[in-house]
Amino acid sequence: MEEKSPEVQWFPGHMQKTRRLIAENLRLVDVVVELRDARLPYSSANPLLRELLGEKPGVIALNKSDLADPAITKRWLAYYRGQGQPACAIDSMTGRGLRSLLARAEELARARTERLVKKGGRPRAARFMVVGIPNVGKSSLINRLAGKAKTRVEDRPGVTRDKQWIRVGEKMELLDTPGILWPKFDDPEAGRKLAFIGSINDEVYDSEAMAAAFLAWMRARYPDRLQERYKLTADSRAMTAADLLAAIGAKRGCLLKGGRIDTLKVCRLLMTDLRAGKLGQVSFDEPPDDEQTEKD
Ligand SMILES: Nc1nc2c(ncn2[C@@H]2O[C@H](COP(=O)(O)OP(=O)(O)O)[C@@H](O)[C@H]2O)c(=O)[nH]1
Numbered sequence: 697m698e699e700k701s702p703e704v705q706w707f708p709g710h711m712q713k714t715r716r717l718i719a720e721n722l723r724l725v726d727v728v729v730e731l732r733d734a735r736l737p738y739s740s741a742n743p744l745l746r747e748l749l750g751e752k753p754g755v756i757a758l759n760k761s762d763l764a765d766p767a768i769t770k771r772w773l774a775y776y777r778g779q780g781q782p783a784c785a786i787d788s789m790t791g792r793g794l795r796s797l798l799a800r801a802e803e804l805a806r807a808r809t810e811r812l813v814k815k816g817g818r819p820r821a822a823r824f825m826v827v828g829i830p831n832v833g834k835s836s837l838i839n840r841l842a843g844k845a846k847t848r849v850e851d852r853p854g855v856t857r858d859k860q861w862i863r864v865g866e867k868m869e870l871l872d873t874p875g876i877l878w879p880k881f882d883d884p885e886a887g888r889k890l891a892f893i894g895s896i897n898d899e900v901y902d903s904e905a906m907a908a909a910f911l912a913w914m915r916a917r918y919p920d921r922l923q924e925r926y927k928l929t930a931d932s933r934a935m936t937a938a939d940l941l942a943a944i945g946a947k948r949g950c951l952l953k954g955g956r957i958d959t960l961k962v963c964r965l966l967m968t969d970l971r972a973g974k975l976g977q978v979s980f981d982e983p984p985d986d987e988q989t990e991k992d
């Protein structure tokens with residue numbers, strides 16, 4: 697919640713500091729869980745994380761998979777598999793997928809922990825941290841993994857005092873503070889999609905343009921959903937985005953004095969319905985098409 701607020705601005709200085717903090721924490725862990733929004737596996741990624749990670753293994757966790765289109769999530773997972781990138785779909789609210797996420801992370805960490813033992817170190821739990829842009833569910837995941845007890849691992853020599861570790865299962869320890877990354881700035885389409893799902897402040901976007909882009913996407917990918925939700929006639933399929941917006945506004949009584957359509961209100965209604973899941977499971981990023989992936 698706290699990072700979601702529109703007041704958070706990512707100034708270059710802020711980004712430098714974030715980078716440094718994450719780099720420091722990265723040295724303490726064996727593996728990184730990179731959270732992305734399952735509805736936006738591309739747009740909710742931080743473009744610099746790969747570089748920050750270096751050789752450190754990472755597993756991508758597509759969170760909020762309950763809200764995403766399951767068929768598209770499946771294609772993303774196949775895509776990552778093709779790239780040799782460990783990934784899984786999770787739901788931090790119910791805990792779905794967490795067991796397999798932990799298994800993947802533990803497996804990736806093992807190479808490192810075993811190497812340490814070979815070099816004469818004592819066997820120890822695999823350490824990991826969670827990173828991601830604001831609002832992808834980092835705190836929810838950490839709380840879920842920590843459980844009600846919030847068992848903390850006591851301070852140990854060699855571990856910075858202010859770092860808290862949470863024991864997760866038998867073999868793992870989780871850094872209790874997530875790494876907060878900044879979202880993609882240079883890609884207006886990604887920004888617009890992040891605004892759809894409420895991950896960045898949508899006031900910076902022209903709401904009518906945003907709604908038009910949203911309606912175009914819904915129409916192309918989920919042609920029945922708008923019709924069902926707003927009880928539109930079949931000919932609404934052929935309408936322009938502006939006419940569609942007006943039709944939805946008329947159905948929902950989003951009117952200004954004098955009977956004109958209150959476009960802003962319709963835009964808000966669309967976003968509220970989307971975010972509440974009233975338009976069903978929707979994904980806005982699709983993986984590069986499979987044929988191309990195979991050629992790469
Ligand atoms: N439906 C759904 N909502 C989630 C999931 N994980 C987190 N959320 C919600 O997403 C919002 C942001 O979560 P939060 O953990 O604060 O994200 P953070 O900013 O990355 O720490 C909250 O309203 C959560 O309840 C999930 O898997 N499914």
Ligand SMILES: [Mg+2]
Nearest residue numbers: 697699834835
């Ligand atoms: Mg948080």
